[in-house]
Amino acid sequence: MFKCFGQIFWGLLLVILDININHLDILPDFIGYILVAMGCRGLAMVSRRFITAETLSWILAVFALTDYIPLNRDVSAAFSLVHLAVDCTMMWFLLGGVMEFAAARHRMDLSLQAAHRRIAYIALTCAATFIAHLAGRADYGALTVGISILVCILILLFLILRLICQVRHELTGGDA
Numbered sequence: 001m002f003k004c005f006g007q008i009f010w011g012l013l014l015v016i017l018d019i020n021i022n023h024l025d026i027l028p029d030f031i032g033y034i035l036v037a038m039g040c041r042g043l044a045m046v047s048r049r050f051i052t053a054e055t056l057s058w059i060l061a062v063f064a065l066t067d068y069i070p071l072n073r074d075v076s077a078a079f080s081l082v083h084l085a086v087d088c089t090m091m092w093f094l095l096g097g098v099m100e101f102a103a104a105r106h107r108m109d110l111s112l113q114a115a116h117r118r119i120a121y122i123a124l125t126c127a128a129t130f131i132a133h134l135a136g137r138a139d140y141g142a143l144t145v146g147i148s149i150l151v152c153i154l155i156l157l158f159l160i161l162r163l164i165c166q167v168r169h170e171l172t173g174g175d176a
Helices: 002-016 029-042 048-068 073-104 108-135 140-171
Strands: none
Touching (some): 002 029, 002 140, 029 048, 073 108, 108 140
16 A cells, blocks of 8 residues: 555656656656556555546546647647546545545544545636636736636645655555
8 A cells, every 4th residue: 555655646746747848748647647547546445436536547647648639729628628627536536535544544634634635626726727717818817816826736736745645654554
């Protein structure tokens, strides 16, 4: 289990980090999603929610591959919304699995953190998408709010990574 949570941690970190050189992401998201899927597969016996998160991570890996295919503006916008829905659902089930895992080990504090962070993730991600739509219309107020929400999302993602690291170290005991 220690290794599985490690795969999820590193996979999410790869997805979060976007380091581009000449418009090429040197840390491709599809590799991150594959790592998350592999980690979730290893935790399937802990919670069925990890099985759902695994399936959604594989779908997100395929979606990430389409980043290399030029799409027209309308198709790209629709695809972005589908990607958002799948991403939010994957994070919901992933953190739901973490909640069950922590609760089974009588760590309700970690389970509660996972519950709060998954709600915050959905709310902030949807708000950022809505604000980005408004900011596309050159609404500077929306742009300011959007940047604030993005900063909040980055902090939240750091907290999610920290939670996974904490669960990995405190609850798995370093087992394989």
